[in-house]
Amino acid sequence: MGNKMIYFLEDDNNIRNFVIYALNNTGLEAEGFDHPKYFWQAMAERRPDLVLLDIMLPDEDGITILKKLREKSSTMDLPIIMLTAKGTEYDKVMGLDSGADDYIAKPFGTMELISRIKALLRRTGRDDSPVEYRRGELYLCPSKHIVRTGDKDVTLTLKEFELLCLLFKNEGIVLTRDEILSKVWGYEFDGESRTVDVHIRTLRAKLGDSGRLIETVRGLGYKIGGSHD
DSSP: OTTOEEEEEOSOHHHHHHHHHHHHTTTOEEEEESSHHHHHHHHHHOOOSEEEEESSOSSSOHHHHHHHHHHSTTTTTOOEEEEESOOOHHHHHHHHHTTOSEEEESSOOHHHHHHHHHHHHHHHOGGGSOOOEEETTEEEETTTTEEEETTEEOOOOHHHHHHHHHHHHTTTOOEEHHHHIIIIISOOOTTOTHHHHHHHHHHHHHHGGGGGGEEEETTTEEEESSOOO
């Protein structure tokens, strides 16, 4: 279980510090955040192996954060455990319906929390064999945030990266502009499909020759790979 990174977003200092201390003593790496903005900054730097998420938070509640993580292609399969002081059935259902993998009500025992975390890490077990995509000269590893054409690393913005991940995860399937907008940007907006076209254009330019792998399907949208029918 070593080298597994866990992010814990919890505004109660005592709970956060105690849990981080306990996790670090159990052979897991853990970082704590007392505010959503610091959590999002860390997410942009490194994708953790698991997220512990409190529901009651300043500025942005845990359910909203959970939904955002599930909408992004780079974190849609990230193991997430919800923690909350509210032991109500409603909160539990809300959390699980929004895509949480597990749910623990406060107060909780540290050993129970650690065993739930380890069980979820074993169940998902993604990191032992990261998903990789290869097509021609183009290589993509979403969990390590690597994009390469030939032997050259390609630097993409977060949206360009999420767009490329989405296309690869749906290889051979045509994605409409609305679907891409909804999954990468998290909204549906009439007349905003230009955003997608602009990002596809910059993505193709950055990928050089490999940019040709992203096909425009006239009147429909975009895809990578698959037959032309």
